[in-house]
Amino acid sequence: xxxxxxxxxxxxxxxxxxxxxxxxxxxxxxxxxxxxxxxxxxxxxxxxxxxxxxxxxxxxxxxxxxxxxxxxxxxxxxxxxxxxxxxxxxxxxxxxxxxxxxxxxxxxxxxxxxxxxxxxxxx
Amino acid sequence: xxxxxxxxxxxxxxxxxxxxxxxxxxxxxxxxxxxxxxxxxxxxxxxxxxxxxxxxxxxxxxxxxxxxxxxxxxxxxxxxxxxxxxxxxxxxxxxxxxxxxxxxxxxxxxxxxxxxxxxxxxxxxxxxxxxxxxxxxxxxxxxxxxxxxxxxxxxxxxxxxxxxxxxxxxxxxxxxxxxxxxxxxxxxxxxxxxxxxxxxxxxxxxxxxxxxxxxxxxxxxxxxxxxxxxxxxxxxxxxxxxxxxxxxxxxxxxxxxxxxxxxxxxxxxxxxxxxxxxxxxxxxxxxxxxxxxxxxxxxxxxxxxxxxxxxxxxxxxxxxxxxxxxxxxxxxxxxxxxxxxxxxxxxxxxxxxxxxxxxxxxxxxxxxxxxxxxxxxxxxxxxxxxxxxxxxxxxx
Ligand code: SF4
Numbered sequence: 001x002x003x004x005x006x007x008x009x010x011x012x013x014x015x016x017x018x019x020x021x022x023x024x025x026x027x028x029x030x031x032x033x034x035x036x037x038x039x040x041x042x043x044x045x046x047x048x049x050x051x052x053x054x055x056x057x058x059x060x061x062x063x064x065x066x067x068x069x070x071x072x073x074x075x076x077x078x079x080x081x082x083x084x085x086x087x088x089x090x091x092x093x094x095x096x097x098x099x100x101x102x103x104x105x106x107x108x109x110x111x112x113x114x115x116x117x118x119x120x121x122x123x
Numbered sequence: 124x125x126x127x128x129x130x131x132x133x134x135x136x137x138x139x140x141x142x143x144x145x146x147x148x149x150x151x152x153x154x155x156x157x158x159x160x161x162x163x164x165x166x167x168x169x170x171x172x173x174x175x176x177x178x179x180x181x182x183x184x185x186x187x188x189x190x191x192x193x194x195x196x197x198x199x200x201x202x203x204x205x206x207x208x209x210x211x212x213x214x215x216x217x218x219x220x221x222x223x224x225x226x227x228x229x230x231x232x233x234x235x236x237x238x239x240x241x242x243x244x245x246x247x248x249x250x251x252x253x254x255x256x257x258x259x260x261x262x263x264x265x266x267x268x269x270x271x272x273x274x275x276x277x278x279x280x281x282x283x284x285x286x287x288x289x290x291x292x293x294x295x296x297x298x299x300x301x302x303x304x305x306x307x308x309x310x311x312x313x314x315x316x317x318x319x320x321x322x323x324x325x326x327x328x329x330x331x332x333x334x335x336x337x338x339x340x341x342x343x344x345x346x347x348x349x350x351x352x353x354x355x356x357x358x359x360x361x362x363x364x365x366x367x368x369x370x371x372x373x374x375x376x377x378x379x380x381x382x383x384x385x386x387x388x389x390x391x392x393x394x395x396x397x398x399x400x401x402x403x404x405x406x407x408x409x410x411x412x413x414x415x416x417x418x419x420x421x422x423x424x425x426x427x428x429x430x431x432x433x434x435x436x437x438x439x440x441x442x443x444x445x446x447x448x449x450x451x452x453x454x455x456x457x458x459x460x461x462x463x464x465x466x467x468x469x470x471x472x473x474x475x476x477x478x479x480x481x482x483x484x485x486x487x488x489x490x491x492x493x494x495x496x497x498x499x500x501x502x503x504x505x506x507x508x509x510x511x512x513x514x515x516x517x518x519x
Binding site: 002003004005006007008009010011012013014015017018021022023047048050052053056060082083085086087088089106107109 | 132133140161162163164165166168169172180181183184185186187188190231234246247248250251254267268269
């Protein structure tokens with residue numbers, strides 16, 4: 001999994017990190033955060049996407065080995081959430097790249113994130 | 124000829140996007156530049172389109188880690204404008220939430236610092252012990268991270284007295300874990316070797332850069348908004364401001380660890396205080412917010428949060444200005460990192476506990492090829508004016 005944090009409030013990012021730590025421990029499902037998109041099978045995107053992020057997100061998607069699963073995390077990732085009316089907002093994730101799963105919540109609980117990704121793995 | 128080492132913007136563990144450029148000669152960092160803006164959301168502007176009640180939810184999302192400090196400062200600010208005196212029960216509840224947040228934030232930082240040192244055991248253990256604190260939050264507020272507890276003149280939910288023993292139990296467990304962590308960190312020769320004398324900020328540096336919070340306190344600058352400009356229940360309880368002299372990374376670890384003990388003690392005293400107050404007495408009625416200006420301050424885990432609001436008697440803020448602590452703390456990188464080796468630079472960067480979400484302001488744009496600055500302040504103003512003209516023409 002590769003984690004792309006857009007213009008977020010950080011909570012979703014923290015909850016993604018929390019998934020790695022002992023209480024939730026996603027490694028038991030064989031998931032691991034990786035340092036570069038070229039090693040990833042899943043792209044986690046959270047936060048609203050601003051003008052500056054949009055270019056980078058597109059570039060990352062371009063570089064990703066296909067097929068890649070994209071997961072939009074949090075209200076921001078799914079719709080833009082509270083920041084959707086912001087002056088720098090460049091569209092929710094699915095207007096920029098195709099999204100395979102949405103995990104709503106502000107922030108979604110780690111359990112929800114894990115459930116979402118595991119469901120995706122079964123697909 | 125110096126080489127540029129980029130860190131970020133999407134670093135797998137630093138949870139927020141930001142880009143550091145270390146200009147290195149050999150192993151030594153000669154200069155550092157950083158670039159933010161990946162996280163800019165235009166919150167101050169958004170705030171002007173929200174009613175006062177809604178602004179709380181917005182400022183909570185300035186930063187997820189200190190998602191109480193911003194509502195705290197905003198509440199202080201609005202209560203100054205409307206001249207409201209809140210009830211004692213509200214004060215206690217606010218302080219409890221604020222201090223719980225400090226504990227969770229410091230633990231989070233300690234874990235990340237461990238990771239940056241290459242000490243992942245610390246990361247995993249600390250984050251494990253952080254979970255009970257989040258459980259407490261879930262019990263009190265219903266959410267692990269964004270609590271939605273504050274409103275003008277009060278809090279949204281009470282802490283019923285019959286929950287107090289359960290909270291106390293978690294705190295007791297937490298104290299044991301803090302002892303364990305303090306022992307493990309303070310006695311570990313590897314951590315000593317990696318953090319002592321690294322990233323030193325002297326007292327003068329702190330004053331020059333106007334740094335705040337634990338960053339300042341670790342260099343012997345004794346400032347804390349909770350004591351200097353008392354708010355909520357802090358004047359009602361006994362506690363002390365923790366400082367250290369050395370100013371290195373180790374001192375920052377020490378200050379944060381000891382602060383957590385203080386926080387636990389503050390929470391315990393607040394819980395005692397709650398028992399003497401009437402249950403449910405958690406808000407004062409407010410008719411309207413008069414026109415005026417107000418400032419509010421609060422001590423976030425990272426330092427002073429400052430809010431300024433101007434109102435005009437309507438339901439919306441006319442201007443809302445936010446200054447977050449990392450905004451000033453990040454500038455100290457130039458002092459703490461230059462001259463260090465690359466491996467020490469990363470922990471020095473992490474040591475101020477930077478939080479980019481809070482910090483995002485308009486960033487300069489650089490041309491990647493020529494390195495020329497594309498926009499400066501006046502050009503931006505001009506851009507904005509041109510845009511207004513354009514819209515005006517269209518609407519005519
Ligand atoms: S969805 Fe909520 S918690 Fe997640 S980044 Fe957005 S505002 Fe923050």
